Amino acid sequence: MSSSTEDETQENVDVHVPIKINTQQSTAMGNASDSDDYNDVAGALVDVEGFCYADYRIEQYAHSVLDFSSQYGIDLSISYTAPNITGRPSKYPDYGDFPQTFAMRTYGIWWDKAPSHLKEIHPQSLPAVHSEDFIVLYFEDYVIPEEIAIFETFNPGAIVRIWAYTITKAWVCLWDDAEFYKRPAYTANKARRFSPPLKKIHLPTKTIRLEFNHQRLHYYTEIDAVLLGGRKFNMSNLQNLLDFQERQRKGSILCKLQNMKFRPVCQDNYQTRLQHFLDHDLNKFMSAVSDVQIKQINNNDSTRVSHVGLKDMPFDIVLKIFSYLDLISLFRVGQVSRFFYDVSNHPLLYSELNLKPYWHLASTELLSTLAKRATVLKKLDMSWCGCTIQTVSPTEFKKFIQQRGDTLTHLRLNSSKFLNSSCIETLGIVCDNLKELSLRNCSLSPPLLNFSCLANLKNLERLDLFQTVIEQDLLLTMLESNPKLKHLNLAFCNVAVNMDDVALHVSEYNKNLVSLDMWKAHFLSAQGVLALSKCHDLEEVDFGWCLREATLGDSLKEFLMKCPKLKKLFLAAVRGLTDRDLEDIANLCPNLEQLDLMGVLGISKERYQDILQKCKKLELMDLSFCDNIMDYEVAMWSHNFKVNIKCCHVPNEIR
Amino acid sequence: MHSLSWTSRVISRALRNGFSTLLESATNVATTGPAKSRPHFVSVVCGFPKDFLTSKYKPGKYGEDSWFKTSTSNSDVLGVADGVGGWRSYGIDPGEFSSFLMKTCERLVHCVNFNPQKPVNLLAYSYCELLEQKKPILGSSTACVLVLNRENSTVYTANIGDSGFIVVRKGEIIHKSEEQQHYFNTPFQLSLPPPGHDHNVLSDSPDAADTLTFPVKEGDVILVATDGVFDNVPETLLLDVLKEVEGVTDPVKLQMTANSLALMARSLSFDSEFMSPFAINARRNNINATGGKPDDITVVLATVAM
Numbered sequence: 024m025s026s027s028t029e030d031e032t033q034e035n036v037d038v039h040v041p042i043k044i045n046t047q048q049s050t051a052m053g054n055a056s057d058s059d060d061y062n063d064v065a066g067a068l069v070d071v072e073g074f075c076y077a078d079y080r081i082e083q084y085a086h087s088v089l090d091f092s093s094q095y096g097i098d099l100s101i102s103y104t105a106p107n108i109t110g111r112p113s114k115y116p117d118y119g120d121f122p123q124t125f126a127m128r129t130y131g132i133w134w135d136k137a138p139s140h141l142k143e144i145h146p147q148s149l150p151a152v153h154s155e156d157f158i159v160l161y162f163e164d165y166v167i168p169e170e171i172a173i174f175e176t177f178n179p180g181a182i183v184r185i186w187a188y189t190i191t192k193a194w195v196c197l198w199d200d201a202e203f204y205k206r207p208a209y210t211a212n213k214a215r216r217f218s219p220p221l222k223k224i225h226l227p228t229k230t231i232r233l234e235f236n237h238q239r240l241h242y243y244t245e246i247d248a249v250l251l252g253g254r255k256f257n258m259s260n261l262q263n264l265l266d267f268q269e270r271q272r273k274g275s276i277l278c279k280l281q282n283m284k285f286r287p288v289c290q291d292n293y294q295t296r297l298q299h300f301l302d303h304d305l306n307k308f309m310s311a312v313s314d315v316q317i318k319q320i321n322n323n324d325s326t327r328v329s330h331v332g333l334k335d336m337p338f339d340i341v342l343k344i345f346s347y348l349d350l351i352s353l354f355r356v357g358q359v360s361r362f363f364y365d366v367s368n369h370p371l372l373y374s375e376l377n378l379k380p381y382w383h384l385a386s387t388e389l390l391s392t393l394a395k396r397a398t399v400l401k402k403l404d405m406s407w408c409g410c411t412i413q414t415v416s417p418t419e420f421k422k423f424i425q426q427r428g429d430t431l432t433h434l435r436l437n438s439s440k441f442l443n444s445s446c447i448e449t450l451g452i453v454c455d456n457l458k459e460l461s462l463r464n465c466s467l468s469p470p471l472l473n474f475s476c477l478a479n480l481k482n483l484e485r486l487d488l489f490q491t492v493i494e495q496d497l498l499l500t501m502l503e504s505n506p507k508l509k510h511l512n513l514a515f516c517n518v519a520v521n522m523d524d525v526a527l528h529v530s531e532y533n534k535n536l537v538s539l540d541m542w543k544a545h546f547l548s549a550q551g552v553l554a555l556s557k558c559h560d561l562e563e564v565d566f567g568w569c570l571r572e573a574t575l576g577d578s579l580k581e582f583l584m585k586c587p588k589l590k591k592l593f594l595a596a597v598r599g600l601t602d603r604d605l606e607d608i609a610n611l612c613p614n615l616e617q618l619d620l621m622g623v624l625g626i627s628k629e630r631y632q633d634i635l636q637k638c639k640k641l642e643l644m645d646l647s648f649c650d651n652i653m654d655y656e657v658a659m660w661s662h663n664f665k666v667n668i669k670c671c672h673v674p675n676e677i678r
Numbered sequence: 679m680h681s682l683s684w685t686s687r688v689i690s691r692a693l694r695n696g697f698s699t700l701l702e703s704a705t706n707v708a709t710t711g712p713a714k715s716r717p718h719f720v721s722v723v724c725g726f727p728k729d730f731l732t733s734k735y736k737p738g739k740y741g742e743d744s745w746f747k748t749s750t751s752n753s754d755v756l757g758v759a760d761g762v763g764g765w766r767s768y769g770i771d772p773g774e775f776s777s778f779l780m781k782t783c784e785r786l787v788h789c790v791n792f793n794p795q796k797p798v799n800l801l802a803y804s805y806c807e808l809l810e811q812k813k814p815i816l817g818s819s820t821a822c823v824l825v826l827n828r829e830n831s832t833v834y835t836a837n838i839g840d841s842g843f844i845v846v847r848k849g850e851i852i853h854k855s856e857e858q859q860h861y862f863n864t865p866f867q868l869s870l871p872p873p874g875h876d877h878n879v880l881s882d883s884p885d886a887a888d889t890l891t892f893p894v895k896e897g898d899v900i901l902v903a904t905d906g907v908f909d910n911v912p913e914t915l916l917l918d919v920l921k922e923v924e925g926v927t928d929p930v931k932l933q934m935t936a937n938s939l940a941l942m943a944r945s946l947s948f949d950s951e952f953m954s955p956f957a958i959n960a961r962r963n964n965i966n967a968t969g970g971k972p973d974d975i976t977v978v979l980a981t982v983a984m
Contacts, residue, residue: 099803101785102810110788122811123785518686545686571809574874598814599873622812624872648813 154234166253177245227256373397409441451476526551538563567595721980741974775817818869897925906975
């Protein structure tokens with residue numbers, strides 16, 4: 024039902040409890056009712072330093088989405104896309120697959136099992152529970168965060184990390200799911216208001232980042248809304264807060280010293296005095312300070328304790344040991360001693376660099392330090408860096424690529440916000456040994472990035488342009504110049520690119536293609552499918568939401584006959600599929616492992632059974648929104664054939 | 679198939695204009711206007727499904743008809759849609775399409791890139807959303823959307839098919855929509871046929887919608903309704919009823935008027951001897967018909983208030 028919603032700006036903010044405060048700074052808080060109850064609470068709002076945080080607690084829903092890594096729908100749509108996460112929940116507490124929520128492209132382990140699966144670069148740097156996707160939300164008012172509630176309306180359980188961007192321009196992790204793999208899987212079919220315990224910080228924030236891991240999900244997860252609750256921060260207190268932070272950082276002794284304007288006065292013979300102290304008094308001092316018996320440092324009368332430690336190992340062994348370390352530990356261990364510093368600086372330890380788990384720490388200084396060390400850089404992953412804060416300058420990145428880019432074979436710059444056209448230009452010119460280039464989610468509209476220099480790359484085996492806007496001419500040129508191409512991802516390719524033309528080009532120039540993803544791209548028809556039958560090595564194709572034309576004719580049959588290695592076939596929303604097509608799938612795909620038939624109507628039950636019987640290697644089958652099948656039948660098939668069958672449908676339309 | 683070609687045109691046009699549902703700067707919040715009073719709608723709805731006595735009430739629908747009304751900080755929007763009943767014989771529920779269209783229009787009004795001066799975009803984007811649904815929604819429907827832009831006190835409309843609107847001021851009809859028909863009893867319609875039936879189904883694109891723009895003053899009465907009303911109630915009778923509520927801002931009074939309009943339409947539709955506008959039109963097309971036309975009735979009545 025619709026109703027007048029007058030003032031849009033105030034809609035998302037709920038003022039909770041107005042609290043009266045007894046400090047000199049408090050202004051008369053209007054209707055302060057029964058103040059006796061509130062005095063205790065008010066006391067808690069004033070911290071040690073004596074300034075008050077806030078007058079009241081507010082709850083607010085997300086105002087807008089600043090960035091995200093993946094969504095199910097296309098950019099302008101309001102179905103299953105990122106903007107649906109803003110505002111009040113529209114479906115909660117209902118549970119189901121609703122288009123008015125935010126859903127991402129992947130679920131479960133299925134994409135990890137597919138032929139197009141990517142191995143992580145420098146896996147040592149990844150945390151135990153690594154994040155696969157993220158979304159950054161902007162709220163209207165600064166608050167000291169106390170609660171973040173996420174309304175999950177379908178398959179809850181994907182959120183693994185919550186970050187907040189504080190007013191001091193730093194990202195702080197408010198919650199980390201340590202129990203992700205130990206927790207039992209969430210099986211109840213109920214919507215969930217997920218509100219994990221947050222780390223207490225004293226800084227206000229209005230930007231929140233959620234990170235997801237889909238591995239334990241049974242099917243797509245969907246989120247209706249996100250709530251940020253906390254005490255509203257009074258901006259006039261900002262200077263006080265920043266000073267307080269500064270003082271905290273320095274430590275109390277240093278602050279006292281500063282206050283006293285302490286300046287050490289050196290006497291004349293301080294060197295001898297110091298030496299005397301070190302020789303004679305240091306031991307007494309140390310044993311007085313600590314309980315541990317300190318060995319005599321003096322060479323003369325000490326008995327050397329002989330045990331062989333890490334510092335005595337040969338260089339190569341220590342190097343091998345250090346190669347198991349993540350990047351932060353590597354930098355830290357280099358601070359221990361000269362020897363360790365030399366080992367940790369060795370270029371072989373920096374042939375693979377992954378800055379994705381350190382996206383919040385990535386900076387220009389880090390990049391220049393790494394440039395000095397990584398002289399034989401082979402693989403680089405700088406995905407997610409430069410998010411919201413411009414700490415990585417494009418010029419520094421350009422310099423980095425110019426220095427180190429010629430040895431690069433694998434480069435991933437997914438959702439990297441620091442990229443600009445000249446960075447891409449440099450890439451194209453310098454990195455001609457590139458075998459893998461991943462530029463997912465580089466499609467922020469104006470200014471569009473100029474990818475034209477990428478036409479220089481000739482050795483590509485993998486090209487990933489998921490959710491990235493690219494011109495058709497450039498894409499076709501790149502296809503022509505890279506005959507070794509094995510993996511091509513053009514999901515969410517914009518309307519300007521005609522997939523039939525792409526398919527025709529691929530069939531001519533890229534006959535070694537192993538995987539092709541055209542999810543939600545446009546204009547693929549029977550002609551394109553027929554053309555693709557020339558790529559006999561194809562193991563994975565995703566035609567979901569792309570092949571919309573009604574009449575497929577014999578094209579699918581021809582395609583399946585010529586590509587017998589097919590392991591993954593996604594035909595979501597290919598509404599023109601008929602019983603005959605499914606018969607062909609059953610007969611011609613002996614190696615099929617994953618099949619998606621979501622939203623295909625009018626298929627008879629026997630065809631599904633056929634496929635289950637004949638495709639012996641089948642592991643996943645998505646029959647959501649299909650008709651002619653009953654839930655219990657699906658359960659029976661799933662059990663008998665040992666196949667994971669997805670079968671969900673919207674509960675009967677009420678709202 | 680042709681529906682795909684113009685939907686992609688719509689998308690590429692929007693992309694070129696820099697539209698994105700992803701908000702760029704959250705700080706450019708639309709500020710409300712200055713102290714001067716701005717017009718707004720006081721609106722009410724009433725209606726009857728054709729099978730009123732046997733069906734259950736569902737909010738937002740009257741049988742196969744659907745409607746919505748909503749407002750933002752600088753506009754009021756009304757809309758009706760009439761699902762084409764012929765789809766029942768294909769096993770498709772005709773009300774689903776019109777209902778989805780109206781619900782999506784309502785959601786789109788609250789999106790950032792809603793342009794109050796182009797209601798035809800609402801229809802176009804709504805239609806594109808249809809193609810993005812997991813569960814295929816098939817069928818066809820007429821639609822009429824009316825937007826009041828508070829900034830300049832102007833109404834922008836988009837109408838496709840035989841639903842429509844009437845604007846009354848000082849006892850006269852000053853604006854009304856034209857009925858769009860291919861031939862008798864076959865209005866223009868937005869449609870999404872099942873795969874394989876693309877070529878033997880009428881499908882009009884939103885570009886074919888009639889758009890009208892006109893200024894409104896305080897006290898104007900606007901009636902948006904489906905053909906269940908216009909086919910059964912003669913214009914003079916409508917005018918008589920509508921001029922009574924000119925300048926009325928009491929929603930209760932308005933509701934009573936809307937109820938009586940709907941009831942009038944319903945009674946006349948079942949009257950087998952009355953020369954309804956439908957019968958007159960039929961006779962003009964050499965069809966011997968008398969009496970009213972039983973159909974779903976949806977009445978959205980609004981007055982402009984300050």
